[in-house]
Amino acid sequence: MQPDLFANTSQQAGSEHVAQRATWLRAELNRHNHAYYVLDHPSIPDAEYDRLFLELVGLERAHPELLAPDSPTQRVGGAPLPQFEQVTHAVPMLSLGNGFDDEDIVAFDRRVREGLQLDDEVEYATELKFDGLAINLRYEDGVLVHAATRGDGATGENVTANIRTVRAIPLRLQTATPPKVIDIRGEVMMFKADFAKLNARQREAGQKEFANPRNAAAGSLRQLDSRITAQRSLRFFAYGIGLLEGADMPASHAALMDWYAGLGVPVCVERAVVKGAAGLLDFYQAIGSKRNALAYEIDGVVYKANRLQDQQKLGYVSRAPRFAIAHKFPAQEAMTVVQGIDVQIGRTGAVTPVARLAPVAVAGVTVTNATLHNEDEVRRKDVQIGDTVIVRRAGDVIPEIVAVVPERRPTDAQPFVMPVLCPICGSPIVRAEDEAVARCSGGYIKCAAQRKGGLQHFVSRRAMDIEGMGEQLIDQLVDKNIVTTAADLYRLGLTALAELDRMADKSAQNVLSALEKSKATTLARFIYALGIRHVGEATAKELARHFGKLDVLMDASVEDLMEVADIGPVVALSVRQFFADPLSRELVEQLRAAGIHWSEHEGVEKVVKPMQGKTFVLTGTLPTLTRDAAAEMIEHAGGKVAGSVSKKTSYVVAGEEAGSKLAKAQELGIVILDETGLIELLKEVHEENH
């Protein structure tokens, strides 16, 4: 990029005063932009702004040599990009630990004081946690040179062209002495009012409406055509810093924010410097009570140790700073009406009641269904058809009916009645005395729902991993009686597939090659894929490890099976019964005949592995390893990967956006590793063993 396009203007005869006028217009427009977007205080009427803007556009068009990269006219956006390129952040963009109640915050404050070995109250900078997208802005010599999304924290996407259209973001910092390089971090978002206007426009144009301001902001920023982004009124607030060269780091977070404000970078006014845990909680209360009145959505507040030296002393734990925490507002709840209660039949025949809800927005998405788990749960919550209920997204993901609003129950409300016959196959629904779950008695043979569930399980990623075999496809194959058992899948040909809806040659070929690819598998996956009751992934792995060969497992007695770790009488009997059934044995033979194969070994391996007996729990997203890859490494070293944290857990491996498991691990004082720590540990022990 050429920093100075003014260089040759003097050569143009008579253009001196044009250049002066252009410079003046730019300064004037930037000043009004700043007043409007940063100070939130318009300094001239919109029409006047537009007149000045158009005059500048005209001048620049007539004299292209006057064009400067920081001209306000350069915000309008250019031609579409082919795609976004990846950018590696000079300093990683971390996420924050979360606190949900006062206790979490008091504990945070205690950890900070302990970390600083301080008895006095700690000074904190408090601010809002915006519901938008984290962005890194790189300024070199005061000029915005590029912008990137947070991405996974290490690498994001280059969205410079789109960010240039955000009028709240200065293209040039307002200072004569800018730092050589500065990475300014903050949140791009859409104000509630702008979101409402956008959705109104989308609706009129017959286009899809956005679910919430955050999605709208994200969608706008990911536009390949920045001319569209330019029409989307995005906003920006800065709250952090990455790389800084050619200037001293301010001594506190508050000083950093003040510096930003002086540079013309928008910072939110809802911030404070407070003392101690009491100060934090006061701020939380104050913001909570005006949350709905704010022009934008927030999902909590953020506390940071104010002094830079304190921050440095506290450092980081597993990719989250120890000196900061986000205090989240409680999950949002909404009221809606139960329009009906249907039942779903799972692969084991389990009958699950599901509430059909009048669509309602909860914590950012539209909810239409909520599981009621089982009959007892329906009774416990006393949910009836026609009831008004309060819905929440449990853990901010899965919709859950919290309670009914009894005073809103209509007189004609209908209680839920567990059907007597399976709605799919007509077989009786039975419920064992001591079980909470009612089941369709039709089994795999009679009940199409169970066949579908069983096949979906068979093809699933953690089982045979047959790509492209989705729910739609399986539904069709079962409904048209093309496929009954898993073995039938491997008999599919192009002609059979061609008869299905939405299945052209190309996709049919893909399905066939995915089936072919799945034939090379492992014994553990194969056992898991069979869908034996009480045999999930962990048990399948243990069985494969213990018996080594499928034939040995198939002929194992209940006593043999009970020898296996974690297998008691119930699971042993279930496995025995499965393999005693001639139909199961036939299925296994057909699958083997179809070419499914794996490598077998001689029963229990006696080699003692370095991580034998150690239990790991993975949480959050790791920077480079996938969950599966990390689990494989751990298991390779003889360790086990469990799903939840307890005092038996040896290590917790935490990545980005680690949630409750990380909190629990901290509570129990369990060793917490990040990805690098895990790799080091496995490598270390590996070397010791050699």
Place this chain on the structure above:
DNA sequence: AGGCCTCGAGTTCC
């Protein structure tokens, strides 16, 4: 027998 810990199974939405 009781309590803790895991595992299995089912679920939602994009």
Place this chain on the structure above:
DNA sequence: CTCGAGGCCT
């Protein structure tokens, strides 16, 4: 994520 239930330890 949640619930239910099996397995194992005390």
